[in-house]
Amino acid sequence: MKLLNTVCALAVVLGTSSMAETIATGDLGLIIERATGSVLLVDQSDRAALHRIEGLGDLSHASLVYSSDERFAYVFGRDGGLTKVDIVDRKIAKRVVQAGNSIGGAISDDGKLVAVSNYEPGGVRVFDAETLELVADIPTGSKTIGLVDAPGSKFVFTMWDTGETWIADMSTGTAEITKIKDMGDRPYDALITGNGRTYITGLFGEDGLTALDLWAENPEPIRVLQNYGRGQEEMPVYKMPHLEGWADTGSDFVLPAVGHHEVLWIDSDTLQETGRTKTHGQPVFAMARPDGRHVWVNFAHPLNDTIQVIDTVTKQIVHEFKPGPAVLHMEFTPRGHEVWLSVRDAGKVMIYDTETFEKLREIEAESPSGIFFTARAHRTGL
Amino acid sequence: MKLLNTVCALAVVLGTSSMAETIATGDLGLIIERATGSVLLVDQSDRAALHRIEGLGDLSHASLVYSSDERFAYVFGRDGGLTKVDIVDRKIAKRVVQAGNSIGGAISDDGKLVAVSNYEPGGVRVFDAETLELVADIPTGSKTIGLVDAPGSKFVFTMWDTGETWIADMSTGTAEITKIKDMGDRPYDALITGNGRTYITGLFGEDGLTALDLWAENPEPIRVLQNYGRGQEEMPVYKMPHLEGWADTGSDFVLPAVGHHEVLWIDSDTLQETGRTKTHGQPVFAMARPDGRHVWVNFAHPLNDTIQVIDTVTKQIVHEFKPGPAVLHMEFTPRGHEVWLSVRDAGKVMIYDTETFEKLREIEAESPSGIFFTARAHRTGL
Numbered sequence: 001m002k003l004l005n006t007v008c009a010l011a012v013v014l015g016t017s018s019m020a021e022t023i024a025t026g027d028l029g030l031i032i033e034r035a036t037g038s039v040l041l042v043d044q045s046d047r048a049a050l051h052r053i054e055g056l057g058d059l060s061h062a063s064l065v066y067s068s069d070e071r072f073a074y075v076f077g078r079d080g081g082l083t084k085v086d087i088v089d090r091k092i093a094k095r096v097v098q099a100g101n102s103i104g105g106a107i108s109d110d111g112k113l114v115a116v117s118n119y120e121p122g123g124v125r126v127f128d129a130e131t132l133e134l135v136a137d138i139p140t141g142s143k144t145i146g147l148v149d150a151p152g153s154k155f156v157f158t159m160w161d162t163g164e165t166w167i168a169d170m171s172t173g174t175a176e177i178t179k180i181k182d183m184g185d186r187p188y189d190a191l192i193t194g195n196g197r198t199y200i201t202g203l204f205g206e207d208g209l210t211a212l213d214l215w216a217e218n219p220e221p222i223r224v225l226q227n228y229g230r231g232q233e234e235m236p237v238y239k240m241p242h243l244e245g246w247a248d249t250g251s252d253f254v255l256p257a258v259g260h261h262e263v264l265w266i267d268s269d270t271l272q273e274t275g276r277t278k279t280h281g282q283p284v285f286a287m288a289r290p291d292g293r294h295v296w297v298n299f300a301h302p303l304n305d306t307i308q309v310i311d312t313v314t315k316q317i318v319h320e321f322k323p324g325p326a327v328l329h330m331e332f333t334p335r336g337h338e339v340w341l342s343v344r345d346a347g348k349v350m351i352y353d354t355e356t357f358e359k360l361r362e363i364e365a366e367s368p369s370g371i372f373f374t375a376r377a378h379r380t381g382l
Numbered sequence: 383m384k385l386l387n388t389v390c391a392l393a394v395v396l397g398t399s400s401m402a403e404t405i406a407t408g409d410l411g412l413i414i415e416r417a418t419g420s421v422l423l424v425d426q427s428d429r430a431a432l433h434r435i436e437g438l439g440d441l442s443h444a445s446l447v448y449s450s451d452e453r454f455a456y457v458f459g460r461d462g463g464l465t466k467v468d469i470v471d472r473k474i475a476k477r478v479v480q481a482g483n484s485i486g487g488a489i490s491d492d493g494k495l496v497a498v499s500n501y502e503p504g505g506v507r508v509f510d511a512e513t514l515e516l517v518a519d520i521p522t523g524s525k526t527i528g529l530v531d532a533p534g535s536k537f538v539f540t541m542w543d544t545g546e547t548w549i550a551d552m553s554t555g556t557a558e559i560t561k562i563k564d565m566g567d568r569p570y571d572a573l574i575t576g577n578g579r580t581y582i583t584g585l586f587g588e589d590g591l592t593a594l595d596l597w598a599e600n601p602e603p604i605r606v607l608q609n610y611g612r613g614q615e616e617m618p619v620y621k622m623p624h625l626e627g628w629a630d631t632g633s634d635f636v637l638p639a640v641g642h643h644e645v646l647w648i649d650s651d652t653l654q655e656t657g658r659t660k661t662h663g664q665p666v667f668a669m670a671r672p673d674g675r676h677v678w679v680n681f682a683h684p685l686n687d688t689i690q691v692i693d694t695v696t697k698q699i700v701h702e703f704k705p706g707p708a709v710l711h712m713e714f715t716p717r718g719h720e721v722w723l724s725v726r727d728a729g730k731v732m733i734y735d736t737e738t739f740e741k742l743r744e745i746e747a748e749s750p751s752g753i754f755f756t757a758r759a760h761r762t763g764l
Binding site: 290 | 491535579675737756
């Protein structure tokens with residue numbers, strides 16, 4: 001009987017070992033390890049790495065979204081791979097290669113559909129979040145960028161080649177498409193506000209940005225900052241900035257400029273410019289701390305060892321430091337008391353207190369890039 | 383060996399049975415069953431009740447907050463009980479009776495401290511979230527209301543008797559108190575905006591509300607809607623409205639009026655009134671759908687069988703229906719596609735599609751009141 005107990009105890013331990021400490025998933029996260037095709041499971045409260053999951057293909061420029069129960073991550077690889085990762089069992093649950101070259105994805109507000117935007121062949125494919133079976137194939141005849149989810153089982157995305165934005169309403173089970181023309185010359189990225197109302201595209205081929213009010217009966221392009229753009233000055237663009245992160249301070253938004261060493265402030269009601277703040281380099285991400293009081297900015301090569309922190313009331317830089325070589329991404333804890341930074345060429349993720357700017361911990365990671373906490377499951381457009 | 387395997391298999395099953403389906407916690411929730419001192423664990427995605435947890439004492443007017451990993455709920459009972467519920471193991475993890483009569487609580491942004499506000503004896507007590515050991519006792523000499531968490535390990539609360547608001551900064555481990563006088567006559571409830579910037583108290587003893595800008599160096603009372611109040615008309619107040627729920631449409635807030643059959647619209651920048659919408663009865667909760675496009679309103683007895691839905695652009699009522707007797711609370715799914723309603727005297731929680739208003743499911747519950755989904759863990763001031 002003693003042997004029996006010992007063997008049984010062992011069985012219980014083995015049976016649950018793979019999910020040892022992770023039975024609640026609210027404060028977990030995944031970090032993209034771009035060079036090795038792996039993701040690192042981390043615990044935000046313990047500031048710790050828990051497990052490495054491998055075999056996800058080409059993860060350069062990869063991103064991911066979470067299921068609404070915060071159990072599964074859907075990882076969008078550059079090679080067209082769509083990988084469903086189970087963070088409870090710490091393994092790949094399913095993987096399909098759905099296109100030749102993809103550029104990001106989104107999950108519907110009900111958690112039932114995962115959409116991927118593709119360069120080759122250009123378009124959007126929508127998959128069942130449970131099985132990864134194809135639900136809808138939406139060819140666009142163009143490289144497709146700026147794919148986001150919107151309330152009401154909608155996906156919104158934009159065509160680099162034709163300058164159109166399409167809204168795909170999936171609420172009936174098949175894609176009902178609304179097309180909006182004339183968004184501008186070569187849109188390169190887009191964002192949607194946290195409430196799902198305003199969609200904004202950045203433009204590569206002309207000055208300014210273009211917004212859509214998705215609450216309007218018939219949304220029409222609204223030109224924003226037409227006196228601003230990449231064309232006026234002779235500065236090379238080292239890296240196109242990401243529009244995903246922006247601050248909403250209650251009255252203003254802040255956006256990274258393209259090709260300039262500055263961020264731009266826009267009144268969130270009128271979409272008029274309210275100011276600019278000079279920065280250390282060409283901004284890549286301008287990310288709001290969740291309370292909106294500070295914006296953290298990282299920069300394009302060769303100035304990508306530096307972070308600047310801007311106060312959103314005064315629009316002044318209040319802190320600057322050099323975490324290390326190639327700071328690629330930032331992720332705040334959901335309520336903003338800490339921030340995690342990927343410092344790729346140091347092979348580390350660094351964790352800072354956002355009030356004192358003190359470094360709290362370093363975690364080893366293989367060429368870390370994107371950091372994604374599970375709290376994203378509950379947000380629109382991330 | 384076959385026996386051994388069978389016994390071991392049984393051991394494994396028993397060892398994990400209590401957490402069978404709930405190892406990811408992102409889409410779970412608890413419903414307060416006020417008459418029986420129990421809470422009902424529910425799954426938002428499956429629209430299902432999972433388990434009843436009993437022995438929580440007097441849960442009339444109870445509320446709760448979640449740990450940052452979405453595993454533990456801290457339930458604040460009317461009888462001064464503070465109960466830590468483990469939703470993975472589906473049982474009470476710890477329980478203390480910390481005062482004679484309490485009125486709500488909050489959790490710090492780092493998840494380490496739980497605060498409770500008390501009527502008897504009047505004040506706030508702060509507990510270690512892990513052990514429930516007392517960390518700080520803050521007597522106020524007054525019934526204490528409107529306790530919320532704010533960024534930077536702060537708690538903010540207000541005194542019914544003296545009209546003061548106190549900010550307790552717990553970041554050094556002991557409570558450093560800032561006192562703000564002259565918030566008004568008999569504040570009865572308060573709220574903090576989602577970004578943690580603006581704290582607003584409702585007043586029972588005089589017209590208007592009082593706001594604080596917590597980003598200011600020295601926050602001072604700002605009078606709001608001084609031409610509005612309960613005093614001008616001879617309407618009895620059947621139930622004081624809750625200020626917890628309000629809509630932020632980007633430019634406006636909406637608040638339930640006191641004693642009047644209407645909700646009030648306030649410009650979120652200037653705090654000036656921008657409109658009123660007549661309603662079916664005295665509003666209790668005016669809750670924004672997470673996208674801010676609609677506000678759902680329930681009402682005080684005897685008109686508490688009805689829900690009205692208001693469009694925040696037109697400020698017009700777009701839908702009205704009667705779910706059943708005594709609709710006490712509403713909770714939206716984190717991204718707003720569904721809403722759960724507690725219909726106390728029907729003994730049911732009802733789930734609706736927020737786009738079509740179609741009823742999707744009913745769940746049996748014992749006198750249900752507050753509904754709390756785990757996504758609250760990631761928000762400020764809920």
